Amino acid sequence: MEIIIADTQEEMSKIAADMIERQLLRKPSSVLGLATGSTPVGTYEQLVRRHKEEGLDFSKVITFNLDEYLDLSPSHEQSYRYFMDHHLFNHINVDPKNIHVPYGHAGEVEEFCEWYEDEIKRAGGIDVQILGIGADGHIAFNEPGSSLGSRTRLKTLTRQTIEDNARFFDNLDEVPRFAITMGVGTILEAKEIIILANGAKKAEIVAEAIEGPITAQVSASALQMHRQVTVIVDAEAGSKLKRADYYRWIFEEKKRLVPRLIGKVT
Ligand code: GLP
Numbered sequence: 001m002e003i004i005i006a007d008t009q010e011e012m013s014k015i016a017a018d019m020i021e022r023q024l025l026r027k028p029s030s031v032l033g034l035a036t037g038s039t040p041v042g043t044y045e046q047l048v049r050r051h052k053e054e055g056l057d058f059s060k061v062i063t064f065n066l067d068e069y070l071d072l073s074p075s076h077e078q079s080y081r082y083f084m085d086h087h088l089f090n091h092i093n094v095d096p097k098n099i100h101v102p103y104g105h106a107g108e109v110e111e112f113c114e115w116y117e118d119e120i121k122r123a124g125g126i127d128v129q130i131l132g133i134g135a136d137g138h139i140a141f142n143e144p145g146s147s148l149g150s151r152t153r154l155k156t157l158t159r160q161t162i163e164d165n166a167r168f169f170d171n172l173d174e175v176p177r178f179a180i181t182m183g184v185g186t187i188l189e190a191k192e193i194i195i196l197a198n199g200a201k202k203a204e205i206v207a208e209a210i211e212g213p214i215t216a217q218v219s220a221s222a223l224q225m226h227r228q229v230t231v232i233v234d235a236e237a238g239s240k241l242k243r244a245d246y247y248r249w250i251f252e253e254k255k256r257l258v259p260r261l262i263g264k265v266t
Helices: 009-026 041-054 080-087 106-122 159-168 184-188 200-211 219-225 244-257
Strands: 002-005 031-034 062-065 067-069 128-131 153-156 178-181 192-197 229-233
Touching: 002 244, 009 041, 009 128, 009 192, 009 229, 041 080, 062 080, 062 106, 067 080, 106 153, 106 178, 184 219, 192 200, 192 219, 200 219, 200 229, 219 229
Parallel strands: 002 229, 031 062, 031 128, 128 192, 192 229
Antiparallel strands: 067 178, 153 178
């Protein structure tokens, strides 16, 4: 894994946007795996700005979002589809038919999940997957105990996740209890993964996921098995990493000697 400790959240977002931009220049028809939550918002802002001011082109890009609440319509203001439209899709030139955000009702959820997995395969697999991390170590909605080989499926949210996400709803009772989510196994098949975290609240779980044992109790720890992962955190989220000095040193040396290798495991 490459671990980059940025000074600020803004720098974190810029480094991630640089990596995505490089990917799009290399392969304009890239398949991007996208995440919701407050963490990637700054990266999406960067991408929107680069599209508007510098012509960064998304016309051939295909996107797959990680997850969505069960039974929440795409027009619901708290749905992840609404979030993505608002923060990214409405402001770039992605072709709407290339956008995939899970959407399903309880009655047909298995068929939907199978279809979603097939669509990812038909698109040629995900080139770059963006991730955030939940306070309990989840990636997408893979709550503690999720099999490290899990595929897209229905997942019951933990009490903590429901409480964490309640800030976006009018009250706790409105937060859905179920979500459709890519599995840990689905995520690990992405060719490249970028995981972001910012703020002191994430420091403990970031250290557990990156430097602790690989365990289904912290689904982000499964990323240790992937060959091309970049972890980008701000100084607060990186504050509990035991080898922080070493990670900083690598980053500084790369910036000085081989900037093109930032975000490439070395
Ligand atoms: C939700 C999403 C995750 C996201 C997490 C963290 O649970 N399903 O994909 O990583 O929230 O959210 P935030 O970035 O707001 O801390």
